[in-house]
Amino acid sequence: xxxxxxxxxxxxxxxxxxxxxxxxxxxxxxxxxxxxxxxxxxxxxxxxxxxxxxxxxxxxxxxxxxxxxxxxxxxxxxxxxxxxxxxxxxxxxxxx
Amino acid sequence: xxxxxxxxxxxxxxxxxxxxxxxxxxxxxxxxxxxxxxxxxxxxxxxxxxxxxxxxxxxxxxxxxxxxxxxxxxxxxxxxxxxxxxxxxxxxxxxxxxxxxxxxxxxxxxxxxxxxxxxxxxxxxxxxxxxxxxxxxxxxxxxxxxxxxxxxxxxxxxxxxxxxxxxxxxxxxxxxxxxxxxxxxxxxxxxxxxxxxxxxxxxxxxxxxxxxxxxxxxxxxxxxxxxxxxxxxxxxxx
Amino acid sequence: xxxxxxxxxxxxxxxxxxxxxxxxxxxxxxxxxxxxxxxxxxxxxxxxxxxxxxxxxxxxxxxxxxxxxxxxxxxxxxxxxxxxxxxxxxxxxxxxxxxxxxxxxxxxxxxxxxxxxxxxxxxxxxxxxxxxxxxxxxxxxxxxxxxxxxxxxxxxxxxxxxxxxxxxxxxxxxxxxxxxxxxxxxxxxxxxxxxxxxxxxxxxxxxxxxxxxxxxxxxxxxxxxxxxxxxxxxxxxxxxxxxxxxxxxxxxxxxxxxxxxxxxxxxxxxxxxxxxxxxxxxxxxxxxxxxxxxxxxxxxxxxxxxxxxxxxxxxxxxxxxxxxxxxxxxxxxxxxxxxxxxxxxxxxxxxxxxxx
Numbered sequence: 001x002x003x004x005x006x007x008x009x010x011x012x013x014x015x016x017x018x019x020x021x022x023x024x025x026x027x028x029x030x031x032x033x034x035x036x037x038x039x040x041x042x043x044x045x046x047x048x049x050x051x052x053x054x055x056x057x058x059x060x061x062x063x064x065x066x067x068x069x070x071x072x073x074x075x076x077x078x079x080x081x082x083x084x085x086x087x088x089x090x091x092x093x094x095x096x
Numbered sequence: 097x098x099x100x101x102x103x104x105x106x107x108x109x110x111x112x113x114x115x116x117x118x119x120x121x122x123x124x125x126x127x128x129x130x131x132x133x134x135x136x137x138x139x140x141x142x143x144x145x146x147x148x149x150x151x152x153x154x155x156x157x158x159x160x161x162x163x164x165x166x167x168x169x170x171x172x173x174x175x176x177x178x179x180x181x182x183x184x185x186x187x188x189x190x191x192x193x194x195x196x197x198x199x200x201x202x203x204x205x206x207x208x209x210x211x212x213x214x215x216x217x218x219x220x221x222x223x224x225x226x227x228x229x230x231x232x233x234x235x236x237x238x239x240x241x242x243x244x245x246x247x248x249x250x251x252x253x254x255x256x257x258x259x260x261x262x263x264x265x266x267x268x269x270x271x272x273x274x275x276x277x278x279x280x281x282x283x284x285x286x287x288x289x290x291x292x293x294x295x296x297x298x299x300x301x302x303x304x305x306x307x308x309x310x311x312x313x314x315x316x317x318x319x320x321x322x323x324x325x326x327x328x329x330x331x332x333x334x
Numbered sequence: 335x336x337x338x339x340x341x342x343x344x345x346x347x348x349x350x351x352x353x354x355x356x357x358x359x360x361x362x363x364x365x366x367x368x369x370x371x372x373x374x375x376x377x378x379x380x381x382x383x384x385x386x387x388x389x390x391x392x393x394x395x396x397x398x399x400x401x402x403x404x405x406x407x408x409x410x411x412x413x414x415x416x417x418x419x420x421x422x423x424x425x426x427x428x429x430x431x432x433x434x435x436x437x438x439x440x441x442x443x444x445x446x447x448x449x450x451x452x453x454x455x456x457x458x459x460x461x462x463x464x465x466x467x468x469x470x471x472x473x474x475x476x477x478x479x480x481x482x483x484x485x486x487x488x489x490x491x492x493x494x495x496x497x498x499x500x501x502x503x504x505x506x507x508x509x510x511x512x513x514x515x516x517x518x519x520x521x522x523x524x525x526x527x528x529x530x531x532x533x534x535x536x537x538x539x540x541x542x543x544x545x546x547x548x549x550x551x552x553x554x555x556x557x558x559x560x561x562x563x564x565x566x567x568x569x570x571x572x573x574x575x576x577x578x579x580x581x582x583x584x585x586x587x588x589x590x591x592x593x594x595x596x597x598x599x600x601x602x603x604x605x606x607x608x609x610x611x612x613x614x615x616x617x618x619x620x621x622x623x624x625x626x627x628x629x630x631x632x633x634x635x636x637x638x639x640x641x642x643x644x645x646x647x648x649x650x651x652x653x654x655x656x657x658x659x660x661x662x663x664x665x666x667x668x669x670x671x672x673x674x675x676x677x678x679x680x681x682x683x684x685x686x687x688x689x690x
Contacts, residue, residue: 108425112420115419115420115428115432116419116420118412118416118419118432118435118436119409119412119413119416119435119647119651120647120650120651120654121651121655122651122654122655122656122657122658122659123655123658123659124409124439124442124443124446125443126655126658127412127436127439128436128439128440128443131432131433131435131436131439132436134432135429135432135433135436138425138428138429138432139429141425142425142426142429145425151425152424152425155425156423156424175654176655176658227665228661228662228665228666229658229661231665231668231669232660232661232662232663232664232665233657233660233661233664235657235660235661236657236658236660236661236664239657321420321421322420322421324421325421325422325423325481326423326424329423329539329541329542331539332423332538332539332541332542333424333534333538334423334424334426334427334531334534334535334538
């Protein structure tokens with residue numbers, strides 16, 4: 001009854017206008033990359049939401065694991081010296 | 097303004113046929129794609145018909161014999177391959193035509209320049225599907241071939257001159273248009289491992305008939321459905 | 335259009351979604367208990383749960399069921415309106431209606447994608463729909479008999495759907511909430527076009543006005559039923575509210591909807607088919623008449639006017655499309671070079687085609 005071959009899933013990234021990065025818009029099914037691009041155009045930019053599209057097979061995305069969240073991201077949390085607000089500058093000093 | 101009527105009716109009627117797919121497409125993504133094409137065509141039709149008169153009067157109150165569309169676009173959807181064959185034949189033609197009108201400087205130049213971008217996408221959509229159906233499975237190959245064959249005899253009409261278009265300095269060369277169309281369609285069909293049909297493309301009845309208001313039987317039923325509500329309430333606005 | 339409707343939530347069709355409280359999914363394992371505590375804390379803090387986070391099985395099952403039924407509602411919901419595309423009485427209305435039905439296909443796709451983040455494929459969900467093992471909103475088991483029904487669906491059915499859906503934009507599950515944000519933006523067009531359509535009819539000829547009134551008469555009560563059974567009879571509500579999958583009770587949302595519709599109906603010049611509707615000064619809300627829940631139960635059981643027809647058409651489209659989907663997959667298998675291995679993981683996306 002149903003199709004013997006399920007079309008693979010693709011992740012869609014859309015650049016909403018020039019000068020901005022592509023951001024994840026959602027996903028869709030397509031038999032191949034060319035059709036994925038076209039389906040993405042029809043589905044995710046039909047209200048002029050984009051000027052450029054990337055599609056990536058979902059299986060090709062390597063993601064960090066939520067279980068490793070602490071070791072991945074927490075070490076960055078105690079390094080306030082990376083942020084400009086860490087440094088005190090006397091009042092009146094400009095262009096810093 | 098018979099030229100605007102001819103081009104407008106092509107777009108109107110094909111849009112209607114594609115609209116019949118809503119909710120019936122082979123996969124949801126294709127529901128979305130076919131609706132996009134139908135909406136583009138409907139937009140073109142509204143602009144073109146408005147050049148002639150009131151768009152709704154023209155769409156809803158003309159009799160069958162007053163429509164000037166090609167017989168090709170009024171053909172029923174059939175299966176998906178049949179619809180794609182109709183899309184291939186028509187969108188390649190429309191793309192080539194609008195490309196030429198856009199640079200030709202005639203009265204349709206601006207309209208064609210805008211529409212040609214839409215139509216390029218319709219053409220691409222059709223070509224992509226012809227490749228996949230032709231070179232897909234044995235069943236899809238057979239269905240795609242059947243679709244191409246069934247509609248082949250309606251393709252000659254596209255290359256008949258249109259009154260008010262070919263004779264008004266639009267610079268159109270129908271023979272060149274036909275050669276280019278044939279080469280493009282042949283290229284796609286062969287890449288898709290299919291065979292270009294060999295039958296006549298300009299039968300005694302088909303050639304130029306739609307442009308003269310001679311249509312095929314399914315068209316009357318299509319219009320009956322399309323027009324009945326509008327006609328049931330004369331003078332009403334919606 | 336439309337909507338997760340609360341009527342779906344009363345049904346546990348998969349059998350796996352018996353929400354028995356957040357303890358479901360723990361088997362006494364201390365690691366699980368810690369995870370559960372983290373999950374509960376995240377939900378309580380209004381953090382979003384994301385696909386790869388640990389979550390209780392019952393939460394996952396509830397979400398899959400609700401997102402699937404919501405997605406099914408969108409695609410079954412295409413049918414009653416698509417029924418009028420070929421007969422739309424003006425070209426402007428025809429374009430609007432085609433765009434709307436197309437949006438519904440799009441919404442179905444967003445929602446199936448959201449459901450797939452939990453590891454259930456669309457194919458699987460569609461199979462369940464086709465086999466009658468998952469539901470869609472009962473509202474679509476009513477027929478669209480006249481053109482005015484297209485307007486009534488936009489105004490009332492989409493209106494009820496939006497009332498239900500706006501809170502879902504803050505649903506605890508990230509992908510669902512994000513899909514809902516996109517959907518809600520697009521839905522507001524749907525409701526307005528429906529209202530405008532009815533307004534044109536109401537202000538039109540006598541026959542058009544009567545057509546509009548008849549449609550509102552037929553769609554009003556089913557729209558109220560879209561919010562699901564009264565709170566004291568709704569089995570899943572409490573757990574869903576605790577999990578912040580659901581943010582307001584059925585009765586709260588229904589009341590909000592009635593209060594919104596009464597002045598809108600007046601502005602339309604149409605009446606709502608309920609003699610008991612009146613402003614209650616004390617409550618600051620409208621009182622309204624009792625809903626016929628017998629009808630609701632009958633439609634839910636499959637005895638609505640169009641249950642059979644809707645599912646048959648959906649199944650037919652799917653079955654008749656199988657050869658097309660197979661063909662495209664076969665073509666891809668012949669013509670696609672296998673993707674690069676993960677060791678060569680792309681720094682950027684060099685193969686993507688710029689469409690601009």
